[in-house]
Amino acid sequence: MKNFILASLVLFSFQQASAQLITEKDVFTRRDSLHGGLRAERTSYDVQRYDLNITINPEARSIIGYNDITFKVVTHTNMIQVDLFENMKVDSIVFQNKKLDYKRDNDAVFIAFPERLLKGTTETVRFYYSGKPIVAKNAPWDGGFVFSKDSKGKDWIAVAVQGTGASLWYPVKDSQTDEPDNGATVKVAVPNGLMNVSNGRFKGSEDLKNGYTRWDWEVINPINNYDITVNIADYVLIHDNYKGLDLDYYVLRENEAKARKHFEEVKPMMDCFQSKFGKYPFWEDSYKLVETPYLGMEHQSAVAYGNKYRKGYLGSDLSGTGIGLTFDFITIHESGHEWFGNSITSKDIADMWIHEAFTTYTEAVFVECNLGYDKALAYINGQSRNVKNDRPIIGFYGVNKEGSGDMYYKGALLLNTIRHILNDDAKWWKLLLDYSETYKKQIIDTETVITFFNKETGKDLTPLFNQYLRYKNIPVLELRTQNNRLEYRWKVNVENFQMPVEYTYKGKTTRMNVTTEWQKFDKKITADQLEFNTKKMYYNIQK
Missing domain, CATH: 2.60.40 (Immunoglobulin-like)
Incomplete structure (x- = not known):
């Protein structure tokens, strides 16, 4: 996993596309604790790699296959917890050519080993599974698969599970505290005539001689569980290279011409973001936009794009200033997550503001790069109309519970406030760059962010962070x-x-x-x- 640094939109008429807020609850269940908590069966092992090999049947809306989970033993243990939604079937779990015993508890699968696994050893279990994954009713705001058709009647399938959990569709240690250190392979067989696009680099395809072709992908960087993805369609590849970075766009065949023109916006975005936040963090895995039947999601090195080649957010401006209509919201926002959310990741979903506040701020940064400071200031303040001040931004720890949707715009306005408290733009941009570079590809928490900002600014910003993050009211x-x-x-x-x-x-x-x-x-x-x-x-x- 990424080493955890020990220092430890908002729902309005337009719902933000970048993360789905789970249902408000007054009482948390055992299922919540099993999903969000850290117990010995989770902390005893550190995932090194996932190797996923599955077949997706669009007609049956089903998955069958396995995940090889390679892990390092952190403490001696006889049992580990792997997660898979209880509507999915565990076919068998194999270790050293022998089937293991296991017990299911809600979405948790507790795997028992015949002999104690010793600290420092590296082991692999093969987890065979099958079933029909949950279908989203309104992706990406609820988790699940989307089974759709393109205009030619061909299957167009994608998945989005942020907040809901990656274990909705594959067996995984479903916690943001652990990412595979050595990346993952995603091999997906789909009916002939379709293509699957996943994270990282394309490694080749194989006709399985049974009506299916398997498409193989590999990401070599650590990756968030919810970022691992599949995208299935009759795609056309548009390849480009900009200043040494591979840019790949997988779009529906019918949209190739408009995509070539529309995605030129990626180049000035990369210039802007790399100048402010540092080199694109997943250079080795390339940058991709993949057209999806839902609005968008920050899937690492395979960003989901579904804004239908329009400026703004579904053709509207969330800031109400008109400035939001000068760029494609989904391209800019979801790509901003490559630095904030995918590279820098929060340990607990309760701290998702670490993803969303900084990423929402990247929108204003892009505006400033292209239109200047005054427009950026107008844009970010226009977003304040979406702030509800309904609940604290920080959620509940250990139960997979996010805080208020205010993590987006109120969070971005907090960063704008800190910038102007400093009253020194040279220091501000250095602070953002140093933050991005210091915690690149690491897992952190709120206390880590506050400690860093205090140290680098020479100011005690703790009360400021606490007021905006831990209480619903602004000063x-x-x-x-x-x-x-x-x-x-x-x-x-x-x-x-x-x-x-x-x-x-x-x-x-x-x-x-x-x-x-x-x-x-x-x-x-x-x-x-x-x-x-x-x-x-x-x-x-x-x-």
Whole structure:
């Protein structure tokens, strides 16, 4: 797995395409704990590699095959937990040519070994399985397969399982704490005339002489469980190379011409993101966009694209400024996840803001690269209309539970706030680049992010992060008049909170630091005489 660094949209009329929020619950079940928790049967082994070999039957909507799970034993153990949704059948589990005993508990499969596995050894189990995976009702917001047809009536199939769990369709250690250190192979047999596209590099195909052709793919980088994917259709490959990076686009045959023109946007995006966040993190595996029958998903090195070659988000602008119609939202946002989410990954789904806040901010970064600072500032503040302030951004740990959908836009506005607290763009861009490079291909948590930002800025930003992430309300700047003197303070939930504000008085712009204690203005003045700039820091005003 990626070494875990020990320091330990939002649902509105348009739903964000990048991750599906699981159903709100008041009580968590054993199933939740088995999925989200860390127990000895999980922590005792470290996945090194997955080698998936399956056949997908579109007519039956079924899967049959196996996954070879290679792992290193971390602590002596007689049992490990592998996950597979309980509607899928365990056909057998084989270790050293012998079938193993196992016990199913909800979606968890507890595998018993006849002899203790010793710390430091590397082992492989072959997990045979079959069944009909859950079909999504509204991918990507609910997890599952999508069985669709193209305009010619040919099968067009894809899968999206973020939040729901990769164990929906293949046996896996379904925890973000563990990724295969040495990558994975994905071999998928599909009916002749169709192609399967998965992560990484194409390694070849084989006609199985039974009406099916197997398509073999390999990714050599660590990869999130939910990023491993299949995409099945009558695809056409558009190949390009930009400054040494292979760019591959797999699109429906009927869309080849429009795709060639539309995906030229990838090149300025790569220039922008690599200048701000560092070299594309999965260079060895190439960059791909794969046309899907659902809107989009950040599948590593095989980004799912379903925005129908339109600018904006389904032809609309989520910021309400018009600026969002200058680029394809799905291409930019989902590709931003290659740096934030796929390269830098959160240990627990409760910290998914580490994926979504930074990735949503990449949209504004792209705008700034192409249209300038003022447009970027207008764009990111336009997104504030989608913030609900309904629940904390951080979810519940150990039960596979995300926090509020505000992790997208409120999270991005938090980053915009930190940028302007620094008030030094050279330091800000260095901070983002250093963050991306420091934790490249690693698994981290919220405390790691805060510690890094505190150290690199030389400021104690902990109260700021806590207010925006752990409480639903944003800071409120309270203003009152006492004895003809204006007084001000922050109204927040955390202690030791302070943040500067910028205001204009008689044509002169000034900044002042505000704390949770009442402070008096240094001159006789009323609140109405001040114009506060709420575009640089995200807060409300109460007079």
